[in-house]
Amino acid sequence: IHMARHLITLEASGQSFPCDAGDTVLRAALRAGIAFPYECSSGGCGSCQFERVSGDLEELWPQAPGLTPRARERGRQLACQTVPRGDCTLRVRLKPDCQPSLRPTRRRATLVSRTRLTADMAEFSFRAGEPADFLPGQYALLDLPGVAGARAYSMSNLPNDEGLWQFVIKQIGAGRGGMALFEFLQPGDTIGLDAPYGMAHLRLGNDRDIVCVGGGSGISPLLSILAAAARAPELASRRLLLFYGGRTPADLCAPALLARDEALARRVECVTAISDPAYAGAWEGQRGFVHQVLQGWLESAGDASGYDYYFCGPPPMTDALQRLLMLEKRVPTAQLHFDRFV
Ligand code: FES
Structure with a gap:
């Protein structure tokens, strides 16, 4: 029209x-x-x-x-x-x-594969004809068949010349983009992909250690950020930490995703937490919400302002992290990197 x-x-x-x-x-x-x-x-x-x-x-x-x-x-x-x-x-x-350092452009992308990670999460790989230009931590707006309006998903891979765009996505309910991505879309199908967007991308140029915090599919941009950080020569001596939470151990896809990349496996210290108090199975990791686990860790980690923070998750998590880091710990806002999604 x-x-x-x-x-x-x-x-x-x-x-x-x-x-x-x-x-x-x-x-x-x-x-x-x-x-x-x-x-x-x-x-x-x-x-x-x-x-x-x-x-x-x-x-x-x-x-x-x-x-x-x-x-x-x-x-x-x-x-x-x-x-x-x-x-x-x-x-x-x-x-x-x-101000966009890379201006977003539209392209068509073909679904190459969809790999199940947990009961409700999968990794999607799309390929487009031109290089995949984005900064680690940014997102794309996907136009999906049969879905009104674009959906925002963060890339989980690194920018590349092969035109490969990967996303860890959680299926939320039966509506929204979930059905299109998880049920209807088949390898070989094409979608509209408009990217890159978002300000929560990896910042180089300082010597602080990096703390990533996320839950569920919030791992997607964090994987990209950590993969880039683990490979950056100027970050070779920095600590890279990941705090990752889920309801039960079955929701925690991060350790397996880190293990398949040699640089991530070697560099990233991963702390996992489960939040379901009724979970009675074997579990040796932390319990509680991931922001609470981070809070506990910060008690013994010295000055909270000595880190750069990247986080991605549902609004209650990002709100809690903002309260903890900005109000309580007085971390300068320039060291907090996240995009608020619905
Ligand atoms: Fe428009 Fe968030 S950017 S409401």
Whole structure:
């Protein structure tokens, strides 16, 4: 329907950029290299809010949780859930951190394999015609057959020239993207893959040790970050730690994923935890939620500000980690790397 190319203008700077058919305001801005604020690209976090100055805009998901009723009343909209219907002018406060170092592009990708990791998680491998350019820790927006709207998934592999994109994905419920990915999609089928997105990528250029924290499919970007860190010559003397949690031991796919990569197996110290208090089987690891296990470890680890933190998981986990690290431990925000998803 949106076949025309529209021009979006930013009020403050007068800067203009084109928006292609099917692109949201956010995707068009990032493709143009503009530092438009965002995190999730999925309507959940609210960081991409802007105000319409003029022009006709269509909201793709009017009930998106990222916008409070109050912000809505004040005329705010979510750039990741809005497409222009003509030329338009917006008011937004740009965020230098969000300036894309690699501009996202769209491509088609073919499912090569789907490997079961646990009862509800699998590793998906897709191949595209051009190199897979992204920073370890970033995510892609996948257009799946029969699913309205794109879904965000973090890459688990390293950037590569072979065009290989891998993701550890958890099947959540029967709806959403899960059915398409786990039931309908077959090797040889193609999907739309738009990438790279996200700010929670590996940062080099300091000498702090690295602490990764995650649960479930939150292991996906952490694997990529750790694989890159384990291979980076400038990080050869740094400690690489992974705190990984699940409900029961059967949910913990991280140790097996680390073991299959020699560099990861050698470099990463992995602490696993299970959260189901009723689990009565054999278990020698930690118990509790992964942020609690990290908290306990930090008690004996000295200054919490001596580490860079990367985390990925459901909102209750990221909220708890923010409280612990920012409020309690006073770790500078520049050392915390995560993207808030719904
Ligand atoms: Fe739009 Fe998160 S980036 S709501």
